[in-house]
Amino acid sequence: MLLGASFLSPWIAPYAEEAQSLRDQYQPPSLRHWMGTDIKGRDVLSRVLYGGRISFAVGFAATAVSLVIGLTYGAIAGYAGGRTDNLMMRFVDLLYGLPYMFVVILVLAIVGRNLSPQHRLWVLFAALGAVQWLTMSRIVRGQVLSLKQREFVEAARALGAGPGRILFLHIVPNLLGPVIVYATLTVPAVMLQEAFLSFLGLGTQPPQASWGSLLADGAAAVNPVRIYWWLILGPGAAIALTLFCLNTLGEGLRDALDPQARRHG
Secondary structure: OHHHHHHOHHHHOOOOOOOOOHHHOOOOOOOOOOOOEOOOOOEHHHHHHHHHHHHHHHHHHHHHHHHHHHHHHHHHHHHHOHHHHHHHHHHHHHHHOOOHHHHHHHHHHHOOOOOOHHHHHHHHHHHHHHOOHHHHHHHHHHHHHHHOOOHHHHHHHHOOOOHHHHHHHHHHHHHHHHHHHHHHHHHHHHHHHHHHHHHOOOOOOOOOOOHHHHHHHHHHOOOOOOOOOHHHHHHHHHHHHHHHHHHHHHHHHHHHHOHHHHHHO
16 A cells, blocks of 8 residues: 555645745644645655655665676575685675665765766666675575476576576576565665664755655754654654555565475464
């Protein structure tokens, strides 16, 4: 429902994303504005719906980037074995030692500094996806190591199939269960990281808005005189509910696709 509402926001949002009314600034929730208004009189509910498009897009796009890199890298390492596998996994261990969020912040600060908001968003997709593939590659490698000794692989090899065909047409389709589960759990992690970066002002830039940038705007409006709580409650509840739903979905898929996990549960 959250995903559908976000991507249908141009048709179901009560107001346009940037529709302003200075007479209505800082209005608390009411029948006219269900989640209140911000400093420019913009409807918070509409901005939460529109902001969900950016948050979901970042989560899914960055996960897709990490999935392609991690699946390819881990599959090649596990199937090659020997020195190649050892060298590739030591490289992964080296990258694990780097503060990946610092790397993302550095990339956004250097590469995305002079870019338009649309192009900066693509850099955000790539940067977050490029640091999320490490665990995926380890999962895939472990699965490939166990599958490449199975009888169907030996049969394909005996029929003259090459390494590439065996790997991507016979082995990879048989490890999609764990990959799908981990990808489902990666989406909320990426969305939370995007919210953190946008909260710091390094993610989405105006006129675009995500749930993280909406939280940052709400936090900036907090002062000792008055707390405009609805500016934080709306996007905060959207983030929390989405993360809970996606994590629950990932756990359910793990139980459904992993017989051992279901048996131990």
